Structures are given as C-alpha cells and as structure tokens.
Amino acid sequence: MDIEEYLKSSPKLAQLCSQNGWIDNETLRYELMEKGSDQAVINVTFDEVIMEGSGCVADRISCYGKMRLTLGDRGQVENSEII
Template identity: 50%
Template sequence: MNNHRLRSVFATTPILSQLCTQNGWSDPETIEIETLRHEEDQVLCSVTFDEILMEGSGCIARRVSC
C-alpha cells in the first residue's frame, strides 16, 4: 500500500478524531505518514497530524500537533 492510498484512508476515517486531545478534529491536509514495516497484508506506520481547534465564532483558534 503506498502513502497516497494510506493518506486517503486516514483522511476519511473517524479514527484520527479519537486521537485528538483537545476535542477538536484532525486536519487531513497535515497528515504525515511514515511506513515502519510493510508485510504481505499489513502495514505498520506512524501517523502525525494537526488537530484543529475552533472558536465559538467558527474561526480556527489554534492547531495542536498530534
């Protein structure tokens, strides 16, 4: 599985939101993937992304690295 396909999977899965620590959501534009191990039917990778935090007005308040 190539990084482009992995990025697509991670950009659309709700699982990354469960890793957010500030009750925000993951920014799919900032997803970085490092493949650590690739076997026949498994891929072990490290995934980092920015968590987006919003203000009450709907503006981005800040970003937190995850």
C-alpha cells in the same frame, strides 16, 4: 483504497485528537515503519484544529500516533487500529 486516502477518510484518527477538534488533512503525514503481506505499521502526524464558539480558529495542536493497518490482496487498506 490506498493509505493516504484511507487516513483522510478514517474516523479512527479522531482517537488521537486531544481537544475534540478537527483533523487538518493538509498537514496529515504518515511514515511506513513495517510492512508485511497483510499488515503494515505506520506513524501518523497531523494538526488538530481547535475552534472558538464564534467559528474562528483558536489553536492548532500537533497530534501523532501509531496505527496497524490490515491490507487486502492488492495492498489496499481494509481496516486499522491505533496501537
């Protein structure tokens, strides 16, 4: 699984949310900061969508963080951690 695909499906990004909202995958971006043969470090940004009880969008909060990715033989993401 490539980095973008991994981020869009990883529950670990929820740790960066501050209001227990939803991650807007349309705003999900990452920047590769370091890359080795078996690890990479990325900066991640996205909007957290906060919903009202009625189901309407109440707010959008910018979220960001840094992740260390563990890479497999072909460069696919095998695991990650928030750093």
